[in-house]
Amino acid sequence: MNSPHQKPEYTQSRKADHIRICLEEDVQFHHVTSGLESYKFHHCCLPEINRDDIDISTTFLGKRLGAPLLISSMTGGTQQAAIINQRLAKVAQQYKIAMGVGSQRVAVEKPQVADTFAIRKYAPDVLLFANLGAVQLNYHYGLDECLRIIDILEADALILHINPLQECIQPNGDTNFRGLLDKIRSLCKQITVPVIAKEVGNGISATMAEKLLGAGVAAIDVAGAGGTSWAKVESERAENALQKRLGKTFADWGLPTAECITSIRAIYPNVPLVASGGLRDGLDVAKAIALGADIAGLAMPFLQAAVVSEAALYDLVKVLIAEISTVLFCTGNPTLNELQKTGSLRKITNN
Numbered sequence: 001m002n003s004p005h006q007k008p009e010y011t012q013s014r015k016a017d018h019i020r021i022c023l024e025e026d027v028q029f030h031h032v033t034s035g036l037e038s039y040k041f042h043h044c045c046l047p048e049i050n051r052d053d054i055d056i057s058t059t060f061l062g063k064r065l066g067a068p069l070l071i072s073s074m075t076g077g078t079q080q081a082a083i084i085n086q087r088l089a090k091v092a093q094q095y096k097i098a099m100g101v102g103s104q105r106v107a108v109e110k111p112q113v114a115d116t117f118a119i120r121k122y123a124p125d126v127l128l129f130a131n132l133g134a135v136q137l138n139y140h141y142g143l144d145e146c147l148r149i150i151d152i153l154e155a156d157a158l159i160l161h162i163n164p165l166q167e168c169i170q171p172n173g174d175t176n177f178r179g180l181l182d183k184i185r186s187l188c189k190q191i192t193v194p195v196i197a198k199e200v201g202n203g204i205s206a207t208m209a210e211k212l213l214g215a216g217v218a219a220i221d222v223a224g225a226g227g228t229s230w231a232k233v234e235s236e237r238a239e240n241a242l243q244k245r246l247g248k249t250f251a252d253w254g255l256p257t258a259e260c261i262t263s264i265r266a267i268y269p270n271v272p273l274v275a276s277g278g279l280r281d282g283l284d285v286a287k288a289i290a291l292g293a294d295i296a297g298l299a300m301p302f303l304q305a306a307v308v309s310e311a312a313l314y315d316l317v318k319v320l321i322a323e324i325s326t327v328l329f330c331t332g333n334p335t336l337n338e339l340q341k342t343g344s345l346r347k348i349t350n351n
Contacts, residue, residue, distance in 0.1 A: 012077050012078060012106050012110060012113065014170075014237070015075060015076065015077040015078050015081060015102065015106060016078050016080065016081075017236075017237050018075070018233060019074075019075055019078075019080060019081065019084075019303070019307075021233050021236045021237065022228060022233065022300065022303060023303065023304065023307065025232075025233075025236050026232075027228055027229055027230075027232040027233045027236065028227065028228060028229065028232075029225055029226050029227065029228075029229050029251070029252050029254075029278065030251070030252060031252040032225045032226060032252040032253075032254060032256060033225075033226045033256060033278065034224060034225070034226030034227065034256055034257040034258060034277055034278030034279065034284070035224075035226065035256030035257055035258030035259055036226075036257065036258050036278070036279070036284050036287045036288065038258065038347055038348055039258065039287050039290075039291070039345050039346065039347055039348065040345070040346055040348050041286070041287075041290070041327060041330070041331050041344050041345055041346075042331065042344050042345075042346055043330055043331070044330060044331050044332035044344075046332075047329055047330065047331075047332040048332060049329065049332065049333075049334050051325065051329045053334060054325050054328045054329055054334055054335075055334060055335050055336075056068060056321065056324050056325055056328065056335075056336060058294065058295065058336055060098060060127060060272060060294050060295050061127065061156065061157055061194055061218070061219065061272055063098075063127040063156060064096070065096055065097055065098060065127065065295065066095050066096030066097060067095060067096075067097050067317075067320070067321050067324065068285065068289055068293075068294065068295040068296055068324070068336055069095075069097040069098065069285065069295065069296060069297075069298070069317070069320060070097065070098040070099070070100065070221075070274060070276070070295050070296065070297035070298070071088050071091075071092055071097065071098070071099040071100065071297070071298070071299075071302050072100055072221075072223075072276050072297035072298060072299035072302070073100035073101055073102050073103070073129065073131045073159060073161065073198070073299070074088075074100075074101070074102050074299050074302070074303055075101070075102040075303075076101050076102040076103070076104060076106065076107065076113075076116045076117045077102070077106035077107065077110070077113045077116055077117075078113070078116065079116070081102070081116050082115070082116035084303070084306045084307065085101060085116060085117065085119050086119060086122055087306050087309075087310045087313055088119075088302060088306055088313065089119035089122035089123040089126065090122050090123070090310060090313075091310065091313040091314055091316075091317055092123050092126045093122060093123040093124065093125060093126050094314065094317075095317050095321070096125065096126065097126070097317070098126065098127040098128075098129070098295060099119075099123065099126055099127070099128055099129070100128075100129035100130075100131055100159055100297075101117050101119070101128075101129070101130065101131055101153060102131060103131050103132060103133055103161065104117055104130060104131055104132055104149035104152065104153070105132060105133060105136060105141075107148075107149060107152055108141070108145050108148060108149065114152045117149075117152050117153055118152055118153065119153065120153060120154040127156050127157075128153055128154065128155045128156055128157075129153075129155055129156065129157050129158070129159045129196060130146075130149045130150045130152070130153045130155035130157070130158045130159065131149075131158070131159040131161060132145070132146060132149055132158065132159070132160060132161070133160070133161055133162075133163065133174070134160040134161065134162045134180060134183075134184060134197075135162075135163070135164075135167060135174045135175075135176070135177055135180065136174070137160075137180060137183035137184065137187065138174070138176045138177070138178070138179070138180060138183065139174055139176070142187070143187060143190050143191065146158060146187060146191060147191070150191075150193060155193065156193060156194075157193050157194040157195070157196055157218070157219070158191065158193055158194070158195050158196065159195075159196045159197075159198050159221070160184065160187075160195055160196070160197055160198070160217075161198045161199070161200055161223075162197060162198065162199055162200070162204075163199070163200040163202075163230065164177055165202050165230070165231055165250055165253055165254075166200055166230040166231065166233075166234055168246065168250075169230075169231050169234040169235060169238070169243055169246045169247045169250065170234045170237070170243075171234075171237060171238065171239045171243060173234075181211060181212075181215050182215075184197075184212070184215045184216070184217065185215035185216055188215060188216025188217060188218075189216060194218035194219060195216065195217050195218055195219075196217065196218065196219040196220070196221055196272075196274070197209075197212040197217045197219075197220055197221070198220075198221035198223050198274070198276075199221070199222065199223035199224070199277075200223055200230050201223055201224070201225060201227060201228055201229060201230050201254060201277055202223075202224070202225055202230075202253060202254035202255065203222055203223065203224035203225055203254045203255030203256070203257065203259070203260045203277065204220055204221075204222045204223070204224075204255075204260055204264070205255055205260065205263065205264075206260075206263040206264050206266070206267050209264045209267075209268065209271075210267065210268075213268065213271060218272065219271065219272035219273065219274065220264060220271060220272070220273055220274065221273075221274035221276055221297060222255075222257060222260035222261060222264065222273070222274065222275060222276065222277060222293075223257075223274075223276045223277045223297075224254060224255050224256055224257030224258070224259070224260045224261075224275075224276070224277035224278065225252070225253070225254025225255055225256055225257065225277060225278070226254075226256055226257050226277050226278025227257075227276075227277050227278035227279070227280075227299070227300060228299065228300055229251050229252065231246070231247045231248075231250040231251050231253060232247055232248075232251045233247075234247050235247020235248055235251070254277075256277075257275060257276070257277040257278055257279070257288070258287075258288075258291060260275075260277075261273065261275050261288060261291045261292055261293050262291055262292065264292075265291070265292030265293075272294055273292065273293050273294050274293060274294065274295055274296070274297050275288035275289075275291070275293035275295075275296045275297065276296065276297030276298070276299070279296055279297070279298050280298070280300070280301060281301075281319075281320065281323055282319065282320040282321070282322065282323020282324040282326075282327070283323055283327060284296070285298075285320065285323070285324055286323070286324050286327035286328070286339065287345060289324075289336055289339060289340065290339050290340055290344060290345035291345065292340065298320075301316060302316065327339070331344040332344075
């Protein structure tokens, strides 16, 4: 079941490396931003609404959420990851926000670590996303493996993450992407839960979204550039000078998150759309929603809080909710739907 050149132990150690590197090293984009800083809300000095009446709930893939937030896919497969996932699941349950887990390939390769992903008991009412690298469909994975990881999580949907740049730089990366769209199409026809196509920080263009949606994908998570650079992360893990150089060369490669949102939404006004990639606070979330996203995913802020304590996660979500609500109040919009309709967000020009 493994790729010919990888062992389960290697996949598990990579998980631990990723957490450590993301927390300890400078792996953020430096020159490419999410693009959200190019937009500004038009302030309304007299909102004519009661802040207590503001409603930031929403629906995504048929499930009601207390806020338009997704705890983006991060980790699993190690004991530390198990603790992180449990804490994340508990806060997701408390605030009724969506959550994804890290790639579950390690749980297929090494079934004894599957319980590090088994968080449904901590989040019985939460919209949960299973996760697998799309490229694994070219490495002997198929419907059975996808159903297995969905069962582990008791997931509501399956994320197929698409990461060609990361695989190019990653030691022993899986780089055969030939014919993958047809494999995705076949899986979407057979599987019983919605499939979400997600990048890992380099963005999904409108052109690629069109192909993926045509193949049967139910939702898009743009995961644009501007946040964590997985080229940098893999450069830190490099086993030789070539890999390290590649990671540095392509450290700022990708499509800004804001560009991905607007270009996809212009063509597909109704497709379920997740904005992620470089979002760091509730103001970023509100901008992404105003640009057309349905919900917004954050990873690094949640990871940083999760390694501290469960209480730190609760504090983070309280702040995010307060920030989103403040945007609605100070733009005179009682709901997220109104925020999208009223045109309160404007692109900043230098003229």
